[in-house]
Amino acid sequence: MVPADGSHPYVVRRPSESTFLTIRGLRYHVRRWGSPEWVRPESPALVMLHGWMDVGASFQFVVDAMVSPRYVLAPDWRGFGLSQAASSDSYWFADYLGDLDALLDELLPGQQVDLLGHSMGGNVAMLYAGIRPQRIRRLVNLEGFGLPASQPDHAPKHYAAWLDELKMPQSLHPYPSLEAVAQRLRRNNPLLRPELAAWLAPHWARQRDDGWWEILADPAHKRRHAVLYRKEEALACWAAITAPVLWVEGDRTDMARWWGQRYSRAEFEERLQVVRQLQRRVLSPAGHMLHHDQPEALAAHLEAFLR
Template structure:
């Protein structure tokens, strides 16, 4: 049967409006997709065309990105805040459990949430994501300095004459992004300004550096707390952590199912190979459906 159209919903995250799209709300299994940094839920649109149409497919815009609300003056964005976004989505949609799929930042959030709420996660798919790079301990002081320096700079929302110009800027920042993918990001990730230009919808404060981060031992402890089945999907030209770091993080995932699957493509491999990546997700999710879904 053909897939139902997505409906847009606004959920409450302790007063902050979160934009969520879902289709087939009565379907099973329920699968929640989490996008990458400065991206939005439409980054999964090409992939969703190849997913089983009877799934309850849910796409979240993280706070300060896509169509979700921005935090108020004086506030900032932290990784743990996005775990609140996930919990607000599950609670707002009355989902006791869900399968999580996360790309890049979304994978980091998905992994951390699965560690904190193991009883709510049926399976975990990480696309181009194995955790943040905290760096060596001696970088902690410089991180704090960067955080304070960035807080002094006013948010700068750049303007572009057209959606196409905004898409080209995305490609300059991420050369592996295809023209079609960049245009998809720009079409759904910009709004016209009163002057008739285009500006990205994400809160520019997301570009500020964090004051704190996980060190490697802390992150490995989070990974070790995962109890659901995990699969890792990577692009052949995507992120390239050192072999030692990659292997250490894979080893810490005690419920990892098989080695990482590698697809031709870059960091946004799910946009370059949507059918193949969707097939890998569908196979994995169906293999891990349980009565809790």
């Protein structure tokens, strides 16, 4: 697809291959760059976990910017991209942990990995690295902040809201053209360059029989998780991480935009104190989609950390 502004189309430097396999009863799609033959104890496979309403192809720009060859795998989470949706009317966060564990057992049995996660994927990665610390050599968290703390007395209203949502049909807005999909991506993130949006659009959406384009995501993802986020349990997992951790954020990310006063930056900084070996980097200019905004800078930080 040619970018709407007339700029040159994005040219992929490191092509990927698609693998499909059955994970916990679902047909899973995993995007792979490089070769398993490149895996060494000092350079294990790098597994990249995308965020909510995203796809594994989202990491293409970072992989292209990496100088050293690495074997990289990026699954599409259940109900996103080309992975099968769950046969359920809602999604459970623990299933992402189960899927990741099964994927590693299937594709990289008995191997340590370097694990990277963005946003929701970063939250999964942080929990998993504390649950299975022996599997993770290095951990990279791209703005996986966790969620506001909950209290037990929140449960009745939370479950009631979840039950109400189960009765409401969920849908995702369709788009008349691939150009409109790319424009939507840029509205979400004004820092996204037109040529990157044009390349990402056909990986983020597919054309229906009527000619319109739909986002590759199960609308059921819009429903809240039934179980409250338990900060104490999450931090117990964070504290059990034994791998060195790299935290990366964008200088334009504003937590208050998502959670207002329910979850402050000060509280997040307090949570980070439980992580034993922590390095931090800030990318500029960059927002929440920092792997799109500054792929070259992010790749440089990744390679330095993973070495």
